[in-house]
Amino acid sequence: MSSVDRCQPSHSHGGDERGRDAHGLPGRTVPGRGNLRGLPHHRLAEGEVQRHGPAPKGSGGLGSVRGGSVDPLTVCVFVPQITSKSKESIWELIKSLLDAWSGWVVMLLIGLLSGTLAGVIDLAVDWMTDLKEGVCLSAFWYSHEQCCWTSNQTTFADRDKCPQWQKWAELMTGHAEGAGAYLLNYFLYILWALLFSFLAVSLVRVFAPYACGSGIPEIKTILSGFIIRGYLGKWTLLIKTVTLVLAVSSGLSLGKEGPLVHVACCCGNLFCSLFSKYSKNEGKRREVLSAAAAAGVSVAFGAPIGGVLFSLEEVSYYFPLKTLWRSFFAALVAAFTLRSINPFGNSRLVLFYVEYHTPWYMAELVPFILLGVFGGLWGTLFIRANIAWCRRRKTTQLGKYPVLEVIIVTGITALLAYPNPYTRRSTSELISELFNDCGALESSQLCDYYNNPNMSRPVDDIPDRPAGPGVYNAMWQLTLALIFKIVITIFTFGMKIPSGLFIPSMAVGAIAGRIVGIAVEQMAYHHHDWIIFKNWCRPGADCVTPGLYAMVGAAACLGGVTRMTVSLVVIMFELTGGLEYIVPLMAAAVTSKWVADAFGKEGIYESHIQLNGYPYLDIRDEFTHRTLATDVMRPRRNDPPLAVLTQDSTTVEDVETLIKDTDYNGFPVVVSRESERLIGFVQRRDLTLAIKNARQKQDGVVSSSVVYFTEDAPQLPASNPQPLKLRRILNLSPFTVTDHTPMETVVDIFRKLGLRQCLVTRSGRLLGIITKKDVLRHMAQMMNQDPESIMFN
Numbered sequence: 024m025s026s027v028d029r030c031q032p033s034h035s036h037g038g039d040e041r042g043r044d045a046h047g048l049p050g051r052t053v054p055g056r057g058n059l060r061g062l063p064h065h066r067l068a069e070g071e072v073q074r075h076g077p078a079p080k081g082s083g084g085l086g087s088v089r090g091g092s093v094d095p096l097t098v099c100v101f102v103p104q105i106t107s108k109s110k111e112s113i114w115e116l117i118k119s120l121l122d123a124w125s126g127w128v129v130m131l132l133i134g135l136l137s138g139t140l141a142g143v144i145d146l147a148v149d150w151m152t153d154l155k156e157g158v159c160l161s162a163f164w165y166s167h168e169q170c171c172w173t174s175n176q177t178t179f180a181d182r183d184k185c186p187q188w189q190k191w192a193e194l195m196t197g198h199a200e201g202a203g204a205y206l207l208n209y210f211l212y213i214l215w216a217l218l219f220s221f222l223a224v225s226l227v228r229v230f231a232p233y234a235c236g237s238g239i240p241e242i243k244t245i246l247s248g249f250i251i252r253g254y255l256g257k258w259t260l261l262i263k264t265v266t267l268v269l270a271v272s273s274g275l276s277l278g279k280e281g282p283l284v285h286v287a288c289c290c291g292n293l294f295c296s297l298f299s300k301y302s303k304n305e306g307k308r309r310e311v312l313s314a315a316a317a318a319g320v321s322v323a324f325g326a327p328i329g330g331v332l333f334s335l336e337e338v339s340y341y342f343p344l345k346t347l348w349r350s351f352f353a354a355l356v357a358a359f360t361l362r363s364i365n366p367f368g369n370s371r372l373v374l375f376y377v378e379y380h381t382p383w384y385m386a387e388l389v390p391f392i393l394l395g396v397f398g399g400l401w402g403t404l405f406i407r408a409n410i411a412w413c414r415r416r417k418t419t420q421l422g423k424y425p426v427l428e429v430i431i432v433t434g435i436t437a438l439l440a441y442p443n444p445y446t447r448r449s450t451s452e453l454i455s456e457l458f459n460d461c462g463a464l465e466s467s468q469l470c471d472y473y474n475n476p477n478m479s480r481p482v483d484d485i486p487d488r489p490a491g492p493g494v495y496n497a498m499w500q501l502t503l504a505l506i507f508k509i510v511i512t513i514f515t516f517g518m519k520i521p522s523g524l525f526i527p528s529m530a531v532g533a534i535a536g537r538i539v540g541i542a543v544e545q546m547a548y549h550h551h552d553w554i555i556f557k558n559w560c561r562p563g564a565d566c567v568t569p570g571l572y573a574m575v576g577a578a579a580c581l582g583g584v585t586r587m588t589v590s591l592v593v594i595m596f597e598l599t600g601g602l603e604y605i606v607p608l609m610a611a612a613v614t615s616k617w618v619a620d621a622f623g624k625e626g627i628y629e630s631h632i633q634l635n636g637y638p639y640l641d642i643r644d645e646f647t648h649r650t651l652a653t654d655v656m657r658p659r660r661n662d663p664p665l666a667v668l669t670q671d672s673t674t675v676e677d678v679e680t681l682i683k684d685t686d687y688n689g690f691p692v693v694v695s696r697e698s699e700r701l702i703g704f705v706q707r708r709d710l711t712l713a714i715k716n717a718r719q720k721q722d723g724v725v726s727s728s729v730v731y732f733t734e735d736a737p738q739l740p741a742s743n744p745q746p747l748k749l750r751r752i753l754n755l756s757p758f759t760v761t762d763h764t765p766m767e768t769v770v771d772i773f774r775k776l777g778l779r780q781c782l783v784t785r786s787g788r789l790l791g792i793i794t795k796k797d798v799l800r801h802m803a804q805m806m807n808q809d810p811e812s813i814m815f816n
Contacts, residue, residue, distance in 0.1 A: 122300060125298045125300055125301075126300075126311075126345075126349060127349070127352065128298075129291070129294045129295065129297075129298065129301065129311055130311075130314055130349050130352045130353040130356065131352075131353075131356055132290075132294045133287065133290050133291050133294060133311070133314065133315050133318055133353050133356075133357070134318055134352070134353045134354070134355070134356025134357040134359075134360060135356060135357075135360055136290045136293075136294075137283075137286065137287040137290050137315070137318045137319060137322055137357045137360075138318075138322050138356065138357040138358065138359070138360025138361040138363075138364070139360055139364070140264055140286055140290070140322075141283055141286075141322035141323065141357070141361050142322075142360070142361050142363075142364030142365075143364075144264065144267060144268055144279060144283070145364075146166075146364070147268045147272075148268055148271045148272050148279065148449075149166040149168070149169075149449075150164060150165070150166045151219065151268060151269070151272035152166075152271070152272050152274070152449045153166045153167040153168075154215060154272075155211070155212045155215040155216060155272075155274065156190055156191070156208065156212060156447075157188055157189050157190040157191055157193075157194070158188075158189065158191070158194065159187055159188055160187050160188075160189060160194075161187045167185075167188055170185060170187050170188045171185035171187070171188060190204075190208050191207065191208055191211045192204035192205070192207040192208045192211075195207065209441050212437060212441050212447075213434065213437040213438060213441070215273075216273045216274045216275075216433050216434075216436070216437040217273075217430060217433055217434060217437070219269045219270070219272050219273035220269070220270065220273040220275065220429050220430065220433040220520065221426070221429070221430060221433075222266075222269050223266040223269035223270045223273065223429070223520045223521070224266075224425060224426050224429040224430075224518070224519055224520050225426060226262055226265060226266050226269075227262060227266050227519055227520055227521070228425060228426060228519060230258065230262050231258050231259045231261075231262035231263065232519075233251070233253060233254045233256075233259045234259050234262040234263035234266055234521060235518070235519040235520055235521060235522075236517065236519075236521070236522060236631075237281030237282060237284075237285070237516075237521075237522060237523055237524060237628075237631075238263075238281055238282055238284060238285025238286075238288070238521075239281045239284055239285070239337075239338060239628050240628045240629075240631040240632045240635065240637070241254055241285075241637075242284060242285060242288055242312070242316060242338055243337075243338050243340070243628060243629075243632065243639065244632060244637040244638075244639045245288075245309070245312065246309050246312060246313060246316075246338060246339050246340045246341070247340040247639050247640070247777060248309075248340065248777035248778075248779065249637060249638055249639070250305070255288055255289045255291075255292035255293075255312075256289070256292075257289075257293060259289055260286060260289035260290065260293065263282060263285060263286055263289070263521055264286055266520060266521050267279050267282045267283075267286070267521040269520075270520040270521050270522065271449075273433055273437075274433075274436060274437055274440060274447075274449075275432065275433060275436055275515050275520075275522070276436065276450070276508060276511045276512040276515045276516075276527045276530075277512075277515055277516065277520075277521075277522035277523055277524070277526075277527060278450065278451075278522075278523035278524065278525050278526030278527055279323065279521070279523050279526070280320070280323035280324065280523045280524075280525035280526060281522070281523035281524060281525060282521040282522070282523050283319045283320075283322060283323040283523070284316050284319035284320060284323070284338070285319070285521075286319065287315045287316065287318045287319030287322070287357070288312050288315045288316055288319065290315060290318075291311045291312050291314065291315030291318075292308070292311075292312065292315075294311075295308050295311050306341075309340075309341065310341075310343070310345075310346045310349070313334050313338070313339040313341075313342055313346050313350060314334070314346060314349045314350040314352075314353045314354075315353065316330075316333070316334040316338045316339070316350075317330040317331045317333065317334040317350035317351070317353060317354045318330065318350075318353040318354050318356075318357040319357075320333045320334070320354075320594070321353075321354035321355075321357045321358045321361075322357045322358065322360075322361045323523075323525070324525075324594055324597065324598050325358060325361065325362075325597065325598065326358075326593070326594045326597035326598055327351070327354035327355050327357070327358040327597075328351075328354075328593055328597060329590055329593040329594030329595075329597050329598075330350075330354045330357075330594075331347065331350045331351050331354055332589055332590035332593050332594075333587070333590040333594065334350055335347065335350075335590070336587060336588070336589055336590045337585065337587055337590060337628070340642065340777060341777065375451075375454060375455050375458050375598055375599050376599065376600050377458050377459060377460070377570060377574065377599045377600060377601050378460070378600070379460055379568050379570065379571060379601065379603075379604070380460070380565070381565045381566070381567070381568045382603070383568075383571060383603075383604060383606075383607055384559040384560075384566070385559075386555055386556075386558070386559055387543070387567075387607070388607070388610055390539055390540075390543055390572065391572075391575050391607045391610050391611050392610055392611070392614050393539070394532070394535065394536055394539060394572065394575050394576045394579045394611050395575075395579045395582075395610060395611040395612070395613070395614025395615045395618065396614060396615070396618050397532075397535055397576070397579060397580070397615075398532055398576065398578075398579025398580040398581075398582055398583040398611065398614075398615035398618075398619075399579070399582075399583045399614065399615040399616065399617065399618025399619040399620075399621075399622075400583070400618060400619075401509070401528075401531060401532070401580050401583050401584070402528075402580065402582070402583025402584040402585075402586075402615065402619040402626075402627075403583065403618075403619050403622040403623065404509075405509075405512065405513060405528075405583075405584055405627070406584065406623070406625070406626070406627050406630050407623075408513045409512075409513050409516055409517060409627070410630050410631070410634055412513060412514060412517070413517040413631070413634055414634060416428075416517070417634070425518065425519035426519075428518060428519075429518050429519065429520055432511075432514055432515055432518065435511070436511055436515070439507060439511075440507070443500055443503055443504055443507070444500065445497075445500050445501055445504040445534075446504045446507055446508070450526050450527060450530045451526060453504075453530060453533075453534075454526070454529055454530055454533050454573075454577065456469065457469075457533040457534065457536070457537045457570065457573040458533065458570050458573050458574050458577075458599060459570050460568055460569075460570045461569075461570075467493075467497075468493035468494065468496055468497035468500075469493075469494060469497045469537070469541075469569075470493075470494075471490070471491035471492065471493025471494050471497070472489065472490055472491055472494065489545070489548060489549070490541065490544075490545055494541060498538055498541060501534050501537060501538055502538065504534055505531065505534040505535060505538070508527065508530055508531050508534065509531055512524075512527045512528075512531070515527075516627075517631070524584060524585075524627060525581060525585075528577075528580045528581045528583075528584045528585075529577035529578075529580065529581050530577075531580045532573075532575075532576035532577040532578065532579050532580030532581065533573040533574070533576055533577040534573075534576075535576045535580070536572040536573040536574065536575055536576020536577065536579075537569055537570070537572060537573040537576070539572050539576065540567065540568070540569030540570070540571065540572030540573060541569045543567050543569075543572070544566075544567035544569055547560045547566045547567050551566075571601075571604060571607065574595065574599055574601060574604065574608070575604075575607050575608060575611045576611070577595070578591060578592065578595045578608045578611050578612055578615075579611040579612065579614070579615040580615070582611070582612040582615040582616055582619075583615040583616070583618070583619045584626065584627050585626045585627060585628065586616055586619060586620070586624075586625075586626035587612075587626075588612050588613060588616055591608075591612050592605060592608045592609050592612050595608050596608065624643070629641060638779075638795045638796060638799065640770075640773055640774050640795060640798065640799065641774075642774050642775075644770075644774070644802065646766065646767050646770040646771075646802055646805070647767060648766065648767070648805045649765070649767075650765070650766040650801070650805070651762065651763055651764065651765060651766060652760050652761070652762055652763070652764045652765075652766060652769055652783050652793060653762040653763065653783070653790070653791075654766070654801075655766060655769070655793055655797050655798070655801045656762070656783040656790065656791035656792060656793045656797070657791050657792055657793070657794075657797065658791055665691070665789070665791060665792065666681060666685050666687055666690055667690055667691045667692070667693050667696070667699070667789065668681070668690050668691070668692045668693070668705065668730070668732070669692070669693060669694070669695055669696060670692055670693070670694055670695075670702050670731070670732040670733050671729065671731050671732070671733055671736075671737075672695065672729070673729070673730050674726065674727055674728060674729055674730065675714055675717075675724065675725070675726050675727070675728045675729075675730060675747060676726035676727065677730075678710055678714065678730055679714065679726070682707060682710060682711060687707065688706060688707045688708070689704055689705060689706040689707055690704070690705055690707070690710075691703075691704055691757075691782060691789055691792075692704065692705055692732050692753060693789055698788070699788050699789045700787050700788055700789070701757075701759070701782065701784055701787060701788070701789045702732060702753070702755070703732070703753040703754050703755045703756075703757060704753070704754045704757040704782070705732070705749070705752055705753050705754065706752070709752040710749070710752070713747075713749055713752055714747070717747050721745065721747075722745070723744060723745030724744070724745055724747050725744045725745075727744050728744040728745055728746055728747050729744075729746045729747070730746070730747045730749055731746050731747070731748050731749065731750070732749055732750055732753050733750060734750060736748055757781070757782055758772075758776075758778055758780075758781040758782065759781060759782045759783070759784050760772070760781055760782075760783055760784075760793075761783070761784060761785060762783050762784070762785050762790050762791075766798075766801065769781070769793065769798065770798060770802070773795060773798050778795065779794065779795050780792060780793065780794040780795065781793055
């Protein structure tokens with residue numbers, strides 16, 4: 024006997040189906056077979072609204088239909104079930120082995136495909152980002168770095184001396200210097216950026232509206248039991264992969280990390296369709312999607328362990344132990360595949376490898392904690408400002424012109440970014456430079472220190488030195504870059520293009536951290552006799568590493584925006600290889616979360632879930648009010664009675680009329696309208712299909728035929744029309760609570776079981792129903808919020 028979670032919807036996430044969102048009353052249940060008990064599977068059915076505009080080409084599919092539209096949003100709930108597998112034959116043994124190994128095969132395929140796509144995306148982004156500034160003469164498909172490697176084996180620090188790489192002005196006019204060349208390069212930089220962003224938003228708008236945004240809020244919602252049809256389809260996978268390259272290459276203040284989680288989950292959904300074990304079981308499908316999310320973070324940062332913890336801490340609603348192990352395997356395969364492609368060109372898996380030669384000191388915890396405070400304040404500012412702007416986009420005419428908005432933001436970004444060398448380059452390259460320590464031969468402005476000509480130490484063990492004019496010039500440029508990144512990211516995240524938030528948030532923190540690190544370094548050099556320095560910083564010693572401050576600041580700002588803690592620290596040390604610096608990272612991450620939580624508990628993803636009205640009940644929410652189920656259930660006083668079916672007195676015509684006149688996705692079945700003793704629950708879609716098939720295949724079933732939900736139909740006179748037996752589609756064990764059950768318990772049940780709805784009874788008599796929307800609105804009302812703000816649109 025084995026315990027499994029089984030849910031049997033008619034459709035999966037995949038495909039190109041897309042329709043209108045509908046939210047409302049109860050859904051259907053799958054009939055039990057033997058020891059197998061069916062799971063409720065519901066759709067939301069009050070009010071129909073479009074979320075992203077017109078449906079993509081190729082829309083279609085089954086579902087609960089009203090007026091010819093297909094409901095793309097469905098909810099599925101898990102219940103434990105017990106199955107008995109016969110092992111009496113070799114064939115049964117073979118089938119059981121195939122069934123056991125199918126999960127590992129799916130994990131392997133997810134890792135291979137997501138790793139391959141991530142590697143291709145990284146290579147394409149590097150090439151197209153450099154294409155805005157110039158081209159490689161020896162091989163136009165090479166990025167700036169690759170071109171210099173193949174031409175004269177120079178290091179990337181010497182890229183400006185590379186003869187094979189030419190900027191557009193030099194290629195077109197033969198002049199590399201001067202005002203004319205600068206203006207021509209400036210103009211072409213803006214033109215390329217506008218072209219890339221226009222192609223990205225056009226492809227998303229026309230072919231796959233679900234390919235926009237980060238994808239993590241929707242993935243969190245799907246993993247909580249909500250189905251968004253087409254969101255993980257093949258068309259979405261293709262368009263998101265292509266447009267992610269275009270969007271990041273345009274130079275907008277966004278990253279590819281969140282969208283890569285969406286891409287990996289699309290891969291997981293694609294391979295689930297190959298195995299009936301997962302294609303027909305939404306509970307197991309969600310376990311695969313949790314593992315796919317881990318693989319997505321693994322290839323986004325080269326951090327397989329951090330990816331597993333991210334899936335566990337941030338996105339997954341239900342994470343059993345076997346999912347942890349399979350997530351680890353998928354992340355491992357994805358990371359290995361990415362490493363094989365070697366998109367970073369450094370023979371390492373990590374994106375920002377650092378190698379510091381100075382330990383950190385206890386006194387430095389003070390600036391590290393201050394960076395954590397900055398990260399928490401930045402996270403609060405960003406979330407509030409971005410949500411306010413996105414709400415304005417949804418409620419004004421601005422939302423009707425997504426292409427124009429993207430073009431305007433891209434133009435402003437390129438116009439302001441080009442003059443500053445720290446905003447002109449790609450954000451990943453900027454973070455890498457800010458993280459790095461300065462060696463003796465570094466030519467960057469950040470490393471313009473006055474050197475001692477008599478210094479005899481190794482180049483990797485350089486003492487603190489007075490800053491030169493280049494460092495002070497770089498600090499002014501970094502300050503302007505910080506202001507620019509803070510402002511422009513608020514307006515960029517949430518546009519109708521693929522957009523991640525990890526890298527922009529890390530860039531803000533890295534800039535602030537590098538500025539603080541340089542300031543502390545110079546204070547330690549010029550005032551080493553101060554009490555805060557003299558105990559740990561001797562004259563002529565290498566005391567402060569500004570790159571470490573950049574790394575700590577990046578972690579603080581990312582934590583302030585997302586409210587991650589454990590997974591954030593692990594991702595950061597995997598991202599940089601800085602295992603020795605976990606304590607500073609932990610201090611900054613915890614401080615940023617505490618500060619940000621003081622202004623609001625929701626991170627950026629939870630805030631966007633609320634903004635979009637998704638029926639997501641956060642497992643971290645608390646409810647301590649003394650209300651009862653009878654206070655929340657429907658129907659309420661003066662409401663029309665609950666639509667129900669009787670077990671042996673409803674005709675086919677009555678059922679068809681009820682389906683036509685209501686939007687509910689399912690109906691309770693009672694003994695009679697007088698007693699209203701609950702028998703079970705039947706879903707609208709099952710009723711529709713059963714009646715349709717009966718009319719086509721069973722002679723004698725007409726409108727006046729009686730529908731029976733009982734075991735045996737009574738013997739009827741030959742003159743009566745043939746009855747329709749629908750016992751097989753009736754769920755005999757729907758979730759129920761009594762009318763005096765405390766709402767604190769009801770909320771806990773909804774949260775821990777991922778329920779969409781439950782029926783309310785008294786001594787077996789049906790009184791009403793409570794849906795997840797009712798729970799969320801009641802919780803909002805108890806917290807003095809407007810319950811009508813829960814829109815589910």
